[in-house]
Every structure is written in C-alpha cells, then in structure tokens.
Amino acid sequence: MTMSRTRPHVRFQDPSIELAHGAGGKASRRLIEGLIAPYVFESGTELRDVAEVALAGGRLAMTADAFVVKPRVFPGGSIGELAVNGTANDLAMGGARPLALVATLILEAGLPTEELEREMAAMARAAERAGVAIVGGDTKVVEHGKADGLYISTAGIGLVDPRVDLSAKRVRPGDQVLLSGPIGDHGITILLARGEIELEAELTSDTRPLWPLVEALIEAAAPGLRWLRDPTRGGVATALNELARDARVTVVLDDEAIPVRPEVRGACEILGLDPLHIANEGQFLAVVAPEYADAALEALRRVPGGASAVRIGAIEEGARPVVLARSRYGGTRVIDMLVGDPLPRIC
Amino acid sequence: MTMSRTRPHVRFQDPSIELAHGAGGKASRRLIEGLIAPYVFESGTELRDVAEVALAGGRLAMTADAFVVKPRVFPGGSIGELAVNGTANDLAMGGARPLALVATLILEAGLPTEELEREMAAMARAAERAGVAIVGGDTKVVEHGKADGLYISTAGIGLVDPRVDLSAKRVRPGDQVLLSGPIGDHGITILLARGEIELEAELTSDTRPLWPLVEALIEAAAPGLRWLRDPTRGGVATALNELARDARVTVVLDDEAIPVRPEVRGACEILGLDPLHIANEGQFLAVVAPEYADAALEALRRVPGGASAVRIGAIEEGARPVVLARSRYGGTRVIDMLVGDPLPRIC
Secondary structure (H helix, E strand, O other): OOOOOOOOOOOOOOOEOOHHHHOOOHHHHHHHHHHHHHHHOOOOOOOOOOEEEEEOOEEEEEEEEEEOOOOOEEOOEEHHHHHHHHHHHHHHHOOEEEEEEEEEEEEEOOOEHHHHHHHHHHHHHHHHHHOOEEEEEEEEEEOOOOOOOEEEEEEEEEEEOOOOOOOHHHOOOOOEEEEOOOOOHHHHHHHHHOOOOOOOOOOOOOOOOOHHHHHHHHHHHHHHEEEEEOOOOOHHHHHHHHHHHHHOOEEEEEHHHOOOOHHHHHHHHHHOOOHHHOOOOOOOEEEEOHHHHHHHHHHHHHOOOOOOOEEEEEEEOOOOOEEEEEOOOOOEEEOOOOOOOOOOOOO | OOOOOOOOOOOOOOOEOOHHHHOOOHHHHHHHHHHHHHHHOOOOOOOOOOEEEEEOOEEEEEEEEEEOOOOOEEOOEEHHHHHHHHHHHHHHHOOEEEEEEEEEEEEEOOOEHHHHHHHHHHHHHHHHHHOOEEEEEEEEEEOOOOOOOEEEEEEEEEEEOOOOOOOHHHOOOOOEEEEOOOOOHHHHHHHHHOOOOOOOOOOOOOOOOOHHHHHHHHHHHHHHEEEEEOOOOOHHHHHHHHHHHHHOOEEEEEHHHOOOOHHHHHHHHHHOOOHHHOOOOOOOEEEEOHHHHHHHHHHHHHOOOOOOOEEEEEEEOOOOOEEEEEOOOOOEEEOOOOOOOOOOOOO
C-alpha cells in the first residue's frame, strides 16, 4: 500500500538510544514527545500513563508497561509483582478499577525454570491481591545473550469511575498537592540490592496495589479530584514538573512536609541524589481542589497503608511552569526533572 | 500478605527454558499448559490467543503478543508492522473488530535512532491500514548486549461481534475447514532474509490485517462459524492439532487442496521442512458448518486479498484427536504438531 502520509515533525535528534532515554526523566520525555508520539499518537493527545477508550457501556482505561528491573528479585518484591502492580496502578491513576491484565514474557534461553515459576507465582499472588484477573498473554524465547533472563510486559484495562474527570488541564491555583506516603523506598531498595555500593539499610520496595487508596479518594473527594500520578521513574520531581508544564502552573512544595525515611535520605546524601528524583512503585500524588483537601486526606488515612498520606504543597499562579520547594526558613529551590539516568532498569 | 494458596499442579519438568519453548509447537504448549497457565489462569480456561472480558456494553476481546523477529526488516514487512498486525489479527480471530492497541518497547542501548524511527513509522502505517488506534505505551532501555536492538509487545482490545460464538467446543463432525490463502510465506521469507541458506526466491511476508476478511465471513456465515485461528508459530499443523485436541475430533485435510507457493514448497523440500509447520502472519483457518461453507468461501473471495481462499478439509468423528492428510491417491499421513524449533524468532 502506498502511503501519502508525510514524515511528521520529529524533533528528537540524538543519533542513537542510550540508557537515559529509558529513565523516565528529561531524555525519556524528549524521545517520547520528539519521536514516538508524532508517529503513533494523534497530535494534541495529552501524554498520560493511561489512555481512555470510549465504549457504549462507559469509559475504558487502557495502559501498558514493560518491566526490565535488575535484579529481578529484591527486598519486598520481584519483577513479576512489579509487572502486575505497575500496570494495575496506572489504571488506578486513570481513576479506573483494574479489571483484566494480559502479559507477555520475553525469556532468555537458559533461564532456570524455577526462576520462571517463582515469577509466575509472584504474578498470581499480586493479581489476587490487586483483585485483577490475568486473562491472556504470549511467550517468546530469545537466544542466550539476547535478553537478561526475563522481561515482562503487561497491559491492562479497567472501567473509569464515572465520577472522575482527571486532567492536568483542570488543575488551577489554590489546588492542594497530596502524597500517599514516604518516597524513594523502591529506587533505593533496588540500588542497594545490586550490591554495588557499601551501605546497609533495612529497606523494602513499596510495591503494592494503589486502587484501594484511590477508591477511597474518589468516594471522599471525586468532584474536587483533578489529577493523579504515581511517581515511578523520575520520581516526584519529574511527575510534578510534567504537571507544571501540562497545566501551565507553578507547583510549590513544602520541603519539610515530604515524607522520606531516614534510610532513603541517608543513601541519597551519600550518593548525591535527591529523594524527589528516586522512583516509587507504591505511592501516588493527587491534586485536589482546596475545599476537598481535608476530606481527601482523612479518607486516605483511614485505608490500610494510607496512614502517612500528607499534604505536600499547593498550586500557584505561575508566569512559567516550574516546581519550587520552600523550606521553613523561607528559602526556595527549583526542583528540576530528572536528568540522566542515575539508576538504570529500576522497574 | 501471607498467601494460603498452595502450589498448583505444575507438570513442566524441563530444568531450563530453551528456544523451542518459544516456537509455538509442542514444547511451547508444555510450557504454557504445564507451568504458566496453572499459576495465572483460572483452571479450565480454554487457552486461546484472545480472551474475552464481559462488560455492560458487550463482550470485549483482549490479547497481547511479544515480537522478537530476526531480522527486524524483511521483504514485505518489519517488526513494527508485525506487532500491529499480529495483535489486531488475534482480535479478529476472536471475532472482534480491533479498536485500540497499546505498545511497549524494549530498546537496546546503542540502537540507531533511525531504526527506531523506521519502526515507529511502520507501526503508524500498519495501524492506519488496520483501522486501529495506538493509544498508549511504555519505553524501556536496557544495556547494550541485554536485548537485540528492539523488542515490541503489543496488546489490543476490540468488541466481539455479537453474532459470533467461537469455540473449539462447538466444532463437530461434518464441519468444513477453510483457509484464507497460501501458507508458509512468512516463515520462509524470514529464513531467507537471514541469509543463512543459499536460496534465491521472490517471496515476501504475508503480514496484513485480517479483519476485512473476517468481517466478510461473519456477514455471510456467522451462525455457522465455529472456530478461527491464524496459524502463526507452529503453522497450520500445530493450529489444527490444537483444534483436534480441544474439540476431540479428527481433522482430515485434502493434501492437494492446501495452497503453497512453489518458492515455499521448494525451500521446504531443500530444508526438510513441512509447509504445514511454517509460520504465517496474514492467513487464517476457519471451521464452518457444512451448510455455510459455500457462502463463506464466496464471501472471502470477494474481499481484496481473499481470492485464494479455499476449502482444505473437514472434521470427522475421531476415536482419538488427530490431524490426517489424504492424498488424491488415497494415502493418508498423520500431521503432527511442530516439534523443536527449526526457525527461532520468526515473529
């Protein structure tokens, strides 16, 4: 078939793909927005982790993720569990109760069967816990040396709660920024599990299903709920920078309000990393209208696992889209997106 | 969370994963049925390439595939085009018009950007041709040497035509077996594109969207339409053996009726392969009630690309589930599933 379609406007100029293009920060955004989206998405599409498809019976949310985490097993979880929770959580971030998942496996020849079985068991447990069915999939095997043991891709669907209307475009000055709990646990856990740095810490990944928390938030504050995002690769800083840009607002964080465990803070100080750039798997950010903020927080805190939910900042009118953090002494710093890739293959 | 779930009945005993486990034949079936399905699917699930999810507005089909084809570009197509057509065609095989796709990319660091751009363009063209929207996705990058350039996973949804009821369980003696066109083009094209054997042939992959053919078939013969399958990995032989097993019937093929191009037949003879074991990407098998067979064939032949559709056999009562091929001289041979992996990474 001859195509009349002309080459779309491709702004991505890097000659080849590097690890940073997969890290979820600035380089990822350049790749996605500059090369992939112009070809495969309709122009003007708001790039979210979850898409909506209109059906006769309602709005269907649909999402997909690839998982290449190294190591495959780490304190608190493994690649199979991440693959289920990560996709189920993207659906939750679209205001959708996870309904069904499909999964594809790319296996490296030579993978011990017991490792595959362990991850199948992890997926089954995670699916049961998240209340979602795994309904199908596909398995491919590549030669030894053409993968790294096991890569998993999951795609999921869910029905969007009819009460929610989530979009960066609905975020406005005065809205409050909520966070479900302490940040950085997943990223630092992975880093320590690699054994590349000498540091002992009692830390586990925060991987968990987020729908129970989101459901409580919808029940309590749906009319005031503007935006949800799980700050995975690139961390809270990257997620909020994307919000600032998409909503054309200034996000002002209360530096001391952001919960960070001492182990995470300590590791970040030693490594010269900002906890705001570290990946999470079981936390999320919510922007709510000010009159709903208290009800939203109370609702979150009543859900098991939600006790640490906290208000961490607010949206302000901004001449330019930026994320700022104010300390209690009045100092202000600019929080940038993640640049480079300090922690490759974090999920 | 403590799980009370006991270890399911795992029959797969191979100590490690080998290439044959991904080839779509007997070894694949042992892996899927013996290890993966017991963990992630509900017991008794009929294993098809497409799952159905009940929604208020109808029946939603959902499917996922991973693509690791080598080489990435071959006469008639490329990995990006396969990834779109393969998943859209699995939906069509579920009787569903493809509605939306999501795609994940696993990129090897060092991949030239122009190769990625070429595949994004291929995906966009294929999606346009198949009438399906790509609505989202995810991109990961792994270190050089931990993938082979580019792997793509696609997942798709579609609405099942309310007139169809497809299941091996509905297949009964007397039903006719139809085939949409010549077989083996894709597999032999890939083999030749690898340049590992000295053979010249003007052959291209048959990759194409199948929904237009399936839609015509539904219009003409929906009440008599029992079963659909695109014979990809493992070829026609494997697909029909799975049917024979699942339906507990004997499938009897008319050996001379099966369309095979001379180039494919020649390559198979040289290589000692059976065209019935060679992968296809743009053909499908249909089982229809005898009274609908003529109408079904006429309908298929009227669709562009359907002129070679043909009746290749019938379902007979069988003491044991088997696929037989009868020659015009009355000889009969047993057609087994694919064993081993003569052509790794075919899709």
